[in-house]
Amino acid sequence: MTDNTHIAIIGAGIAGLTAALRAREAGFTPVLFEKSRGPGGRLASKRTQDGASVDMGAQFFTIRNSRFKALLADYAGEEALQLWDATLWHENTQGAVGSFHQALRYVGTPRMTAVTRALSANFAINTGIRITAVTPEPDGWTLTTDEGPQGPFARVIITTPPEQARNLVAESVVASLGLEAFRMLPCWTLALRFEQALTPGFDGMQLAHECLGWVARNTSKPQRGAGEWWVLHANSTWSESHRDTASSEVAAAMTTAFRQRFDIQQPASDYLVHRWLYARPAGGPTPGFLSTAEGGIGLCGDWLAGGRVEGAFESADALAAQWFGQP
The missing domain is CATH 3.90.660.10 (Polyamine Oxidase; Chain A, domain 2)
Structure with a gap:
């Protein structure tokens, strides 16, 4: 795993922006990617x-x-x-x-x-970019995008719904995270x-x-x-x-x-x-967040914490606490 401090965050809703702010507070450099024209997510x-x-x-x-x-x-x-x-x-x-x-x-x-626009004012967000794959490489994680590869990144945080997250990572990662349990x-x-x-x-x-x-x-x-x-x-x-x-x-x-x-x-x-x-x-477990054993990929979002806007914050905040410690 690369020792750089860059963390890719996919999605610029409440969860993604919270994760980015917590990562920056911990001394990392968050790089946000959003497929839409601007931040928002559920706050549309x-x-x-x-x-x-x-x-x-x-x-x-x-x-x-x-x-x-x-x-x-x-x-x-x-x-x-x-x-x-x-x-x-x-x-x-x-x-x-x-x-x-x-x-x-x-x-x-x-x-x-x-x-979300006020929260995003703290970052330069890469908007209008669609991520199609998250792949491990010898020097870190690479994102495949519709504008070419991005990376390497020390870690990746995914804030998309589970159906979309499953399409980004390998089947072994889906299995290790238990992603099939979420809909x-x-x-x-x-x-x-x-x-x-x-x-x-x-x-x-x-x-x-x-x-x-x-x-x-x-x-x-x-x-x-x-x-x-x-x-x-x-x-x-x-x-x-x-x-x-x-x-x-x-x-x-x-x-x-x-x-x-x-x-x-x-x-x-x-x-x-x-x-x-x-x-x-669609019901099911509410673990708060998901993270691979080695801490290379983390998932957060309202769907992991009850489906509320505040739940999106709590999910990202809990993942950040495990990865970076409490600010």
């Missing part, structure tokens, strides 16, 4: 033509972990996030509706991606714009519905701009059964479900739709 947003910003991924996050709070304060700053003072409801399987569990819920401002479920997301404000009496609701799993008035979040936008997440079962359905058909079906469930008479004037292929953990 889209700007609309009417000047609004719509959160298409995670709808909020908690800050229960004191180390997560400290990391955000140190590296993101208070301007990148704000409390979402929302009226949230929960529907049980019998159809009864009550208050969502009590917690302080935060959102990025003016959009969810503000958090993610898809989620269709639809954002709808209305010309006048809807008044259902809540800002967000977790549903026990044949199609919808979550609906929220995106406009109720701070600094979201103009327009009445609502974000709908389909539940995992419905999303799985419609994994390969055309996006226009999905949008029509989800719009109808929303209108019928809440008796919405007003037609939508615009929409955005997105399919998350790997959105939620």
Whole structure:
């Protein structure tokens, strides 16, 4: 194994950025690779033509972990996030509706991606680069990318979903890490714009519905701009059964479900739709992180720690603690 201090980190969401910050604190040089145009991961947003910003991924996050709070304060700053003072409801399987569990819920401002963009300001991220293989060489690990080989690196941290991680490493590494035990479920997301404000009496609701799993008035979040936008997440079962359905058909079906469930008479004037292929953990173990015996490859992400945004931090923080010690 090479004795250089360069560590490759694949993915620039909360897990990847946390791992990079912890590696740098420990004296290593993190080199981040992100296939998209910028950082974000689950904290995904889209700007609309009417000047609004719509959160298409995670709808909020908690800050229960004191180390997560400290990391955000140190590296993101208070301007990148704000409390979402929302009226949230929960529907049980019998159809009864009550208050969502009590917690302080935060959102990025003016959009969810503000958090990861603030954290990423500490690094020069290699964006728009797709990694296709992670291979051991005599002097370290080499990454095969669509722009040529990168490396060598002393270690590699992978923050992609397990389905994608399995395609990057050798079968022996998959077996040693137990990667076959992990699977993610898809989620269709639809954002709808209305010309006048809807008044259902809540800002967000977790549903026990044949199609919808979550609906929220995106406009109720701070600094979201103009327009009445609502974000709908389909539940995992419905999303799985419609994994390969055309996006226009999905949008029509989800719009109808929303209108019928809440008796919405007003037609939508615009929409955005997105399919998350790997959105939620399909149950199974939650070890926090995975690491090869020699510590050459580590995996972290929300799917290893319960599927929450804060879980992504906790996964990367725990891997870093094992590799580098507590900062």
